[in-house]
Amino acid sequence: MEMEVQSPPHQGGEFSVVDMHTGGEPLRIIVSGYPEVKGDTILSKRRYAREHLDHLRRALMFEPRGHADMYGALIVDSETPKADLAVLFMHNEGYSTMCGHAVIALGRFAVDYKLVKEPQTPETQVNILCPCGLVQAFVEYSDGKTGRVRFLSVPAFVFAEDVPVEVEGFGELTVDISYGGAFYAFIDAQRFGLDVTKSRTRDLVDAATAVTKAVKSQVKLYHPCSEDLAFLYGTILTDGKEEYSPEPTANMCVFAEAQVDRSPTGSGVTARVALQYHKGLIQMNQTRTFQSGATGSQFTGKAVQSHRTSKTDREEQTLLFI
Numbered sequence: 329m330e331m332e333v334q335s336p337p338h339q340g341g342e343f344s345v346v347d348m349h350t351g352g353e354p355l356r357i358i359v360s361g362y363p364e365v366k367g368d369t370i371l372s373k374r375r376y377a378r379e380h381l382d383h384l385r386r387a388l389m390f391e392p393r394g395h396a397d398m399y400g401a402l403i404v405d406s407e408t409p410k411a412d413l414a415v416l417f418m419h420n421e422g423y424s425t426m427c428g429h430a431v432i433a434l435g436r437f438a439v440d441y442k443l444v445k446e447p448q449t450p451e452t453q454v455n456i457l458c459p460c461g462l463v464q465a466f467v468e469y470s471d472g473k474t475g476r477v478r479f480l481s482v483p484a485f486v487f488a489e490d491v492p493v494e495v496e497g498f499g500e501l502t503v504d505i506s507y508g509g510a511f512y513a514f515i516d517a518q519r520f521g522l523d524v525t526k527s528r529t530r531d532l533v534d535a536a537t538a539v540t541k542a543v544k545s546q547v548k549l550y551h552p553c554s555e556d557l558a559f560l561y562g563t564i565l566t567d568g569k570e571e572y573s574p575e576p577t578a579n580m581c582v583f584a585e586a587q588v589d590r591s592p593t594g595s596g597v598t599a600r601v602a603l604q605y606h607k608g609l610i611q612m613n614q615t616r617t618f619q620s621g622a623t624g625s626q627f628t629g630k631a632v633q634s635h636r637t638s639k640t641d642r643e644e645q646t647l648l649f650i
Contacts, residue, residue: 335617339490341361342361342506343358343361343388343582344358344360344361346359346437348382348433348436348437349590350432350433350591351429351590351592351620351623351627352590352591352623353429353590353591354397354398354399354590355393355401355430355434355510355572356389356398356401357401357433357434357437357551358388358401358402359403361489362402362408363381363383365377365404365405365416365603368407368434369406369407369606370406370407370416370457370458370459371556373414373416374416374423374459374556377402377416377423378423378436378501382422382529385400385418385422385423387626389419391420391527391576396552396585397420397590398419398420399419399430400418400419401416401417401418401430401433402415402416402417402418404416407457407558408457410455410457410462411455411456411457411462412443412444412454412455413434413454413458414456414457415430415445416459417430417456419583419584419585420585420587421584421585421587422584423459424459424583424584424597425509425510425556425561426459426482426508426509426510427458427509427594427595428479428509428591428593428594428597428598429480429589429593430594430598431463431465431477431594432457432465432477432479432481432594433477434454435465435466435467435474435477436467438456438462438467439452439454439467439474439506439618440474440576446511447467447469449467449469449470449634449639449647450469450470451466452467452469453465453466454466454467454533459556459557460482460509460557461482461501461509462482463477463480463481464525464538465477465478466478466479470640473485480632481594483593484506484508484510484598484601484602485506485507485606486503486506486602486603486606487511487550488547489504489606490502490503490504490571491504491505491543493539493543493546494546495539495544495545495576497538497566498519498535501519501539501542502515503515503539503543503563505549505560506600506603506606507520507551507599508595508596508597508598508600508602509595510561510595511557511559511561511599512560512595513540513560513562513564514566514603515539515563515565515566516566516567516568517535517565517566517567517568517580518568520535520565520609521566524565524566524567524579524580524583524621525567525621525624527587528588532580532582533588533647534564534566534585536562536564536648537563537586539563540558540562540582544559544560545619547560552622557578561595562582562583562587563581563582564579564582564596564599565580565582567579570603570604570607570618571604572604572609572611572614574620575617576617577617577618577619578618578620578621579600579621580621581593581596581622582640588622589620590622590623590625591627592618592619592625592626592627593618593620594627597629599627600618601630601631602631603615606629612631612632612634613630613631613648615629616629616630
């Protein structure tokens, strides 16, 4: 039976969204219904949304329409003609600067919903302006259908190695801090007597959250392009298998307000690739497989270019495949 569905009389706004997921991690793409997000740049739009429209983030991310681990992407106007679309990322705490799993989903979304007018076979490039910069997604396309997606991220770099922090309940621990469009602290889950694929999620969340709080209170971050990017997004617990192996290495990302990423974490994998390359544990163009400790889904990533800057000892640009 077919029937035409119309909205009954109601008060308040009406939003059009498309729900997707990447490796089990949700993405709610907000297509229409949002008021104008003012600002001349993507970062000023992010500030405006946080200061003036945050009630809408809460309405779309939290129950009853969403849940504590919902993730959102709001399509906004781009200030650069190079971009096919611009996007703000949102979650249970606020607004991220980069999200790899969202970029992967948005790549397919842009082609499927014809934001890219002339898709190319075998692969269509989709330029996505994120708060951290322009990211290039490449979407498999054949016979009118989209497939696998990879992306070239913004430059990633290691901020600091072996940073000592006093973690409540665990004492002094050392963490590595790396940037892949957002800053993450990295630490082996075994330091807490935990396993990222077998331990209770609650225990992993508690450990990662304690690390995040410690780093935020004890370490001042710096980003060479903008202070808006200089904040710790979360902590990634790893299985400690940092040296290259053809076997997958697992990790679990806990970000924002104790939110668990069901995917291996796109920006987190980017930051982890930069960290492994910086330490000489993987080589340029050497593909590594990363597995989600939560769901077992996998991403692959590799460093594709290296260059030095005056602000950091080294920056590595990374390419993430799925």
